[in-house]
Amino acid sequence: MSDEDADALITGARAAGQPLCWLPGFSKTGKNKDRYRIYSTARAAYDKMLTERFLSGETGTPRAKAVRGDLKNDVARGILTFRNVGQPIAADLDPTTPAPE
Secondary structure: HHHHHHHHHHHHHHHOOOOEEEEEOOOOOOOHHHHHHHHHOOOOOHHOOOOOEEEEOOOOOOEOOOOOOOHHHHHHHHOOEEEEOOOOOOOOOOOOOOOOO
């Protein structure tokens, strides 16, 4: 997905009030893993995280809880999707699980 497509999807979903939904069980490595662990818990308060800081376990320094490029990157990689308001978050998103009969 291009940056422009990711931007358009994010803009439309946020304008519609669609909650953020990260891929269950996914984790990042490297310098972004601490930040991802924090911001990926957001469902609606992502904007607030852009102004908040946390103490990084890796560097021992204060870092932003989220940065503007995080959403675009995660949407482009398929890590982040949006769901319709009122749609419950599925408890088991494993596509190999058979559907109930």
